[in-house]
Amino acid sequence: MTVLVVGASGATGSKLVEQLLVQNQKVKVIVRSPEKLPESWKTNDNLQIITASVLDLSEAEMRTIVSDCDAVASCLGHNLTFKGIYGQPRKLVTDATRRLCDAIKANHPQSTTKFVLMNTTGNRNRDLKEPISFAQKCVIGLLRLLLPPHVDNEKAADYLRTQIGQNDNYIEWAAVRPDGLINEDTVTPYEIHPSPTRSAIFNAGKVSRINVAHFMASLISDKNLWNKWKGQMPVIYGKNY
Template sequence: MIVLVVGANGATGSKLVEQLLIQKHKVKVIVRSPKKLPELWRDNDSIQIISASVLELSDIEMIEIVKDCHAVASCLGHNLTWKGVYGQPRRLVTDATQRLCSAIKSNNPRKPIKYVLMNTTGNRNRDLNEPISFAQKCVIGLLRLLLPPHVDNEKAADYLRAQIGQNNDFIEWVAVRPDSLINEKDVTSYEIHTSPTRSAIFNAGKVSRINVGHFMASLINDNNLWAKWKGQMPVIYSKSKKD
């Protein structure tokens, strides 16, 4: 299977690529600065490195890149700097999702292509009645006003949910919602839920980046797991060592 990963040079995206390679997939990555990638990647025949900014590629280039891909995964995010949060592009995740999906559709694939988006528990699945407290609603409202990346995450998931939908001939999708991300060396036990089981604002859980990468890769690799979660926004938490 050939999988395109955007955001592969990020802390979680790199873990996803590692898991896809363990599963013996071929991986394409689009990165602005290939020199920052691990040296092992640059010497690995299973990785094709495309040196570019994902939003600066032409439509024709994007169509050609996704042409032979069976799945696309986005781990794009905004750098936690003033420029990364408040500078351009403010719609990085949304615009990349829309352009990649448009490229997929332009190729008229015979089988639907899997699209996996890394999102956040701070974003509600509006297809479901996910209850949150009044206090959390107020905080989320402030985040929408003060933090453009939060709005970007919301709009990217909403595009998949409302525009691609549940019965698209060319694209099937899952938006994975991790809670607070932490670093761990190895994959550990984790749990998947349809909706958050705790407040993302006032009682956030934790999940390791490598567990997120493992779950995203497993979705791509395991058709039964994919069938269970396609068209949904599953939430992932690492299990505590007490569990």
């Protein structure tokens, strides 16, 4: 299996690459600054490093990159700096998701390609009409006004829900929603739910980035797990928090 990972140099994306390599998958990564990557990646025969900004690639280049990929995983996010939050590109995650899906479709693959998007519990799955309190609605409304990355995350998931949907001929998808992300060195017990079991604003849980990466890698490689969660937005919590 060949998997393309975008956002591979980020805190969670790098963990996903490592989990996929542990599974002995072939991995492609698109990164702007390959010099920052671990040395072990540069000498790994199962890893192909493509030096580029994902939104700067031409349509033809994008089609070539995804042409032999069985799955695409996006861990893209905005840097937590003023420029990262309020500068361009404001629709990084949404535009990358759309362009990658367009490239997959343009190739007319013989079997469906998995697309796994890292999202957030602050975004509701509107297919399930998930209820939230009035207070949380107010806070989310403020986030939409004040934090462009939140809107970007919402629109990326909405693209998969509404434009790819449940019966696309070429793409199947899942949007993984972690709660508060923390750093840990090893995979620990975690639990998966169809919807949040606690308020993402007023009673947020925690989950380690390596656990999120482990679940995303498992979705890609485990057919039964994929069939359980495809077309959905599973929520992941660490069991110890």
